[in-house]
Amino acid sequence: MAKIQSGAGAVKHAAANPTLELLERLGYVVRGLLYVVMGFLALRIAAAQPGGKATDLSGSLVWLIGNPFGKLVLIVTIVGLAAYSLWGFIRAIFDPLHRGRDTKGIAARIGFLTSAFSYAAIAFFALQILAGQGSTSNDSTQKAVSALLTNPAGGVITILLGVAALAIGAGQFIEAYRATFKTDLKAGEMSKSEKDIAVGLGRFGMAARGVTFLVIGFFLIQAGIHHAPDKATGFGGAFLFLLSQPYGHLLVGIIALGFVALGLHSFACARWVKLLGSSAG
Numbered sequence: 001m002a003k004i005q006s007g008a009g010a011v012k013h014a015a016a017n018p019t020l021e022l023l024e025r026l027g028y029v030v031r032g033l034l035y036v037v038m039g040f041l042a043l044r045i046a047a048a049q050p051g052g053k054a055t056d057l058s059g060s061l062v063w064l065i066g067n068p069f070g071k072l073v074l075i076v077t078i079v080g081l082a083a084y085s086l087w088g089f090i091r092a093i094f095d096p097l098h099r100g101r102d103t104k105g106i107a108a109r110i111g112f113l114t115s116a117f118s119y120a121a122i123a124f125f126a127l128q129i130l131a132g133q134g135s136t137s138n139d140s141t142q143k144a145v146s147a148l149l150t151n152p153a154g155g156v157i158t159i160l161l162g163v164a165a166l167a168i169g170a171g172q173f174i175e176a177y178r179a180t181f182k183t184d185l186k187a188g189e190m191s192k193s194e195k196d197i198a199v200g201l202g203r204f205g206m207a208a209r210g211v212t213f214l215v216i217g218f219f220l221i222q223a224g225i226h227h228a229p230d231k232a233t234g235f236g237g238a239f240l241f242l243l244s245q246p247y248g249h250l251l252v253g254i255i256a257l258g259f260v261a262l263g264l265h266s267f268a269c270a271r272w273v274k275l276l277g278s279s280a281g
Contacts, residue, residue, distance in 0.1 A: 015090050016276040020083065025270045027084025030077050031119070032266030034060040035205070039259030042239050046253035054239035058125050065129070074130045081123035087275070088116025096276045097184050108180075111171070141216075141234035145223050155224045158232070162220030165213050172210030176203045185272045198268040201261040208258020212238040 037060040044052030053059065065073050091097055091112040099105040148154040175181065182199045190198070215238040223232035233241065243252045 015086075015094065020086070021275045023079060023083035024087040024275055025273075026076070026080040027082075027087060027119075028266050028270035028273065030080035031084055032263040032270065033064070034122075035259050035263030035266060037063055037263075038235070039256045039261075039263065042252055042256035042259065045239065045243065046249045046256055048249065054236040054243070056235035057122055059236060061122065061126055062129075071130070074126050077126045078123050078130065081119045081126070085116045085120040085123060088112045088119065090276055092116065094276060096274065107171075111168075141237070142229050142232050145220070145232040146229035149223075149227050149229055155227050158224030159221050160224075162217045162222075162224060165217030165220055167217075169210045169213030169217060172206045172213060176206040176210065179203055184274055185269070186274055190272055194268075194272075198265060198272065201265040201268065204258050205262025205265050208255045209262060211242075211255055211258075215241055 034057045038055060038057060041051075041053040041055060041060070041063065044050075045054060046052075053063065055063070061074075061077060064070075064077075067073075089112075091099075092109045095105075095109065099108040145158055148158055151157070179199050179202065181202055182195070185195065185198060187195055212235055216233060216235070219231055219233045219237070219241075223229055239252055239255070242248055242255060245251060
């Protein structure tokens with residue numbers, strides 16, 4: 001037992017390395033940039049301007065690398081998102097943000113694990129592109145569901161994924177209301193206006209993300225019930241669905257601004273979030 005505790009302490013000490021924490025802050029910047037691009041492209045659709053696109057975070061990355069500095073952007077993205085993914089595991093295991101071990105705390109820490117795997121997948125996607133092996137497909141949800149539905153239990157699993165997406169969407173609204181994340185910031189280093197703006201951006205962004213997760217969950221359930229992968233949709237499809245509704249351009253415009261706000265909130269976290277070595281700050 002003593003050896004296990006000693007090993008865990010060594011891992012925790014390594015995770016609090018200042019260089020790693022700097023890379024984790026870079027991860028927040030990269031994450032924020034992907035959300036800003038995602039919202040910006042959707043906002044152009046809402047405004048009926050050329051160059052708009054309904055996409056997800058991977059699609060944002062594809063858009064970002066379409067310039068002479070694309071390879072450099074890819075490398076920075078891989079490093080930043082790998083570090084951000086690791087930060088997700090650190091949050092789940094060592095609980096530097098003090099979510100606790102009650103039901104809500106465990107749910108939050110499971111969410112951190114989900115985030116870790118999600119951003120690791122985007123980092124891997126970027127690595128594949130860098131190696132010349134990646135597809136620049138913007139939304140892989142239908143492909144994933146199509147593969148899943150070849151399994152006898154695929155329909156049930158897809159429905160469960162849809163229910164999970166609905167739960168995540170509801171959780172985003174609850175988080176937007178409660179703003180638990182505001183305790184993750186180094187309030188002592190922020191002015192009142194800086195904190196109010198950071199919290200407001202986070203609330204707006206999470207509410208916007210909640211709407212898209214509800215749409216994604218609904219269509220995943222439909223895909224599972226009807227064994228029809230073409231009914232499944234990711235973030236890009238959610239934007240297009242919202243666009244087709246009454247006052248769709250206004251609705252997508254608001255949601256798109258919410259994703260931009262989420263990106264700006266991530267920038268604020270890059271500066272002020274408490275990492276493992278500063279969790280008591």
